[in-house]
Amino acid sequence: AKAPPPSTSASKGGDDPGLFAGVPLLVKDVEDVAGLPTSHGSLVFKDAIAEADCTSVARLRAAGAVILGKSATSEFGFVAYTSTKVHGTTRNPWNLERTPAGSSGGSAAAVAAGLVPLGTGGDGGGSIRLPASYTGLVGMKGTYGRIPRGPRTGYGMLAAVKGTVARSVRDAARWYDVTTGYDPRDAFSLPRREEGWEASLGSCDLRGLRVAFSANLGNAIVHPEVEQLVTRAADVLIEATGLSRVDIEVNVPENGLAWAGAGLPSLVGDLQEYWPECKEDLTMEIAFAMEAAPTYRAKHGASAEKFRVGMNEAMADLFEETDIVLCATSPMEPFAAEGPMPYQVGEVAVSPYNAGALTIPANLSGYPAISIPAGLSESGLPIGLQAYARRHDDALLLDLALAMEKAQPWPLVAPGAPV
Numbered sequence: 001a002k003a004p005p006p007s008t009s010a011s012k013g014g015d016d017p018g019l020f021a022g023v024p025l026l027v028k029d030v031e032d033v034a035g036l037p038t039s040h041g042s043l044v045f046k047d048a049i050a051e052a053d054c055t056s057v058a059r060l061r062a063a064g065a066v067i068l069g070k071s072a073t074s075e076f077g078f079v080a081y082t083s084t085k086v087h088g089t090t091r092n093p094w095n096l097e098r099t100p101a102g103s104s105g106g107s108a109a110a111v112a113a114g115l116v117p118l119g120t121g122g123d124g125g126g127s128i129r130l131p132a133s134y135t136g137l138v139g140m141k142g143t144y145g146r147i148p149r150g151p152r153t154g155y156g157m158l159a160a161v162k163g164t165v166a167r168s169v170r171d172a173a174r175w176y177d178v179t180t181g182y183d184p185r186d187a188f189s190l191p192r193r194e195e196g197w198e199a200s201l202g203s204c205d206l207r208g209l210r211v212a213f214s215a216n217l218g219n220a221i222v223h224p225e226v227e228q229l230v231t232r233a234a235d236v237l238i239e240a241t242g243l244s245r246v247d248i249e250v251n252v253p254e255n256g257l258a259w260a261g262a263g264l265p266s267l268v269g270d271l272q273e274y275w276p277e278c279k280e281d282l283t284m285e286i287a288f289a290m291e292a293a294p295t296y297r298a299k300h301g302a303s304a305e306k307f308r309v310g311m312n313e314a315m316a317d318l319f320e321e322t323d324i325v326l327c328a329t330s331p332m333e334p335f336a337a338e339g340p341m342p343y344q345v346g347e348v349a350v351s352p353y354n355a356g357a358l359t360i361p362a363n364l365s366g367y368p369a370i371s372i373p374a375g376l377s378e379s380g381l382p383i384g385l386q387a388y389a390r391r392h393d394d395a396l397l398l399d400l401a402l403a404m405e406k407a408q409p410w411p412l413v414a415p416g417a418p419v
Contacts, residue, residue: 018064019178025060026071026110026119029087030103031162033057033067041073041084041103043281044274055150055186056120056162056179063178071119072106075283076267077160080130080355081339082106084283091337092134093414094381098334101130108135108165114417118171124160125259126329126359129371131165133329133384136373136410138166138401141359142176143190143391144366150185158188158308159262159363167412169372169402173198176394190392197398204399207242212322218251220357221345222331226383230328233374233385233408237326237400240407248321253307253314255360256353260289261296261304262364268293284340311364319390324400327358329371329384358386370397373410 027033030040032050039046053061061067072087074080082090082105092100093113100109107119108131121128123141132139140163147162162179166172174197181192195203213234215227238245267289271278279287318325331354335342341352362369367388374385385404389396 018062019174020060021064022066023064023118024066024068024116026068026107026116027057028104028107028120028122029070029073030077030122031057031120033070036070039086040270041075041077041082041086042286043086044271044278046086055148055183059179060120068116070106071104071110073104074102075286076270077103077122077124077127078263078267078289079103079283079285079339079341080126081335081337081341082109083338085281089337092334092381093417094135095334095379097337098381099134099337099339101134101330101334103127104131104165108132108137108139111135111137111165111167112414112417114413117167118175119165121163121165122160123163123363124263125356125363128163128165129329129359129369129384129386130356132371133386134334134382135165136382136414138169138172139371139384140164140172140176140394140397141362141369142180142394143368145186145188145190146176146368146394147179148181148183148186148189150183150189153186153188158366159259161363169398169405170198170201172401173201173398176398193395195395197395200395201402202399204396206396206399206403208244209323210246210321211238211243211324211326212246212248212250212318213238213326214250215328216331217325217327217358217361218249219254220328220331221348221350221354222328223333223345225377226328226330226332229375229377229383230326230385233404234326236408237385237404241400241403243324246322250318250325250327252318252361253311254357255307255311255364256351256356258304258307258311259356259360259364260353261301262308264289264293264296265301308364311361312366315361315365315367323389324396325388327386327388329358329386331355331358333377333379333381333383362388367391368394368397370401372401372404375408
């Protein structure tokens with residue numbers, strides 16, 4: 001779908017053309033663009049036309065960005081590959097048989113293919129960082145509230161944030177300059193940072209900061225090749241920045257079921273008036289979740305919230321002993337474009353929740369995390385290195401990523417892209 005021209009109220013006034021003047025971008029199909037459908041990747045909402053831009057899209061327009069249209073998402077953003085009944089299968093430009101992950105797979109594929117320089121994303125369990133990892137891009141999941149999620153931000157969506165997939169760290173920092181800042185329609189949004197994000201890139205003193213490395217965060221099953229690549233990339237980053245490695249045990253709690261429980265009420269709220277008549281229009285995973293919903297009780301919600309509190313405590317304890325945690329972004333390289341979620345990593349059987357085991361902790365705790373390219377697997381597919389920091393240390397993560405970009409430059413687009 002193509003976007004209508006920007007409204008007068010959203011356009012930048014005066015002589016300043018804006019930080020994104022003339023920059024074309026795509027908007028993930030869970031965010032409102034006035035005049036376009038917001039389908040959430042579902043046939044159920046394929047004709048749901050948005051009346052107004054959401055806050056972040058309005059800010060991008062005001063900065064001069066040109067909205068070309070919508071990018072594909074997994075249905076309701078719930079799984080880590082992007083194949084739906086409304087958008088079809090989204091493919092990874094590095095290998096068309098593989099997925100660009102999800103749920104921001106459409107934006108990541110378009111940026112990596114050289115179609116646009118930037119695309120919007122949302123991250124409720126790794127949905128920016130996993131696609132960035134699978135397509136060789138930068139994917140920043142900010143501190144919760146950094147980019148407003150308004151209007152109509154629900155209390156049941158405390159794991160999800162907005163952001164972008166970008167080719168470079170500087171592009172990601174400029175995105176922050178445009179989209180961050182308090183919005184009264186999002187009670188959790190944070191004030192705008194006085195220092196410009198792009199202007200202050202490289203200003204953090206990284207030398208001597210403590211860093212802990214754990215490829216699997218103590219609980220994920222990580223493919224040996226992925227572990228080898230991210231270990232090597234972490235060594236490069238630590239040497240380039242002068243970080244001080246600390247030998248501590250990193251053991252983040254297993255988190256998949258708690259994450260799924262936290263997201264189920266929101267899904268039911270979206271679909272309850274259409275269920276069960278809409279069952280045939282839904283993907284397998286969403287139909288299964290709706291069928292399981294009646295067994296979800298208040299005690300399960302309380303358990304999920306208790307786990308979220310426990311995750312926050314675990315992260316707080318961890319960051320008393322270190323300033324940065326490095327790990328893999330995904331436990332495996334990109335899998336089949338059509339899915340399903342893998343039940344095996346190498347020779348080891350895993351739960352489908354293993355795919356998000358390294359990314360979900362940032363969502364349940366509200367901590368910031370960033371995925372940056374670590375290198376290519378033996379089959380020529382991108383693998384991501386992920387860095388965690390304390391809440392509000394987003395600038396530190398951007399500077400870490402910038403240091404890695406200088407120490408080990410990565411391709412800006414996939415091989416063969418027209419750029």
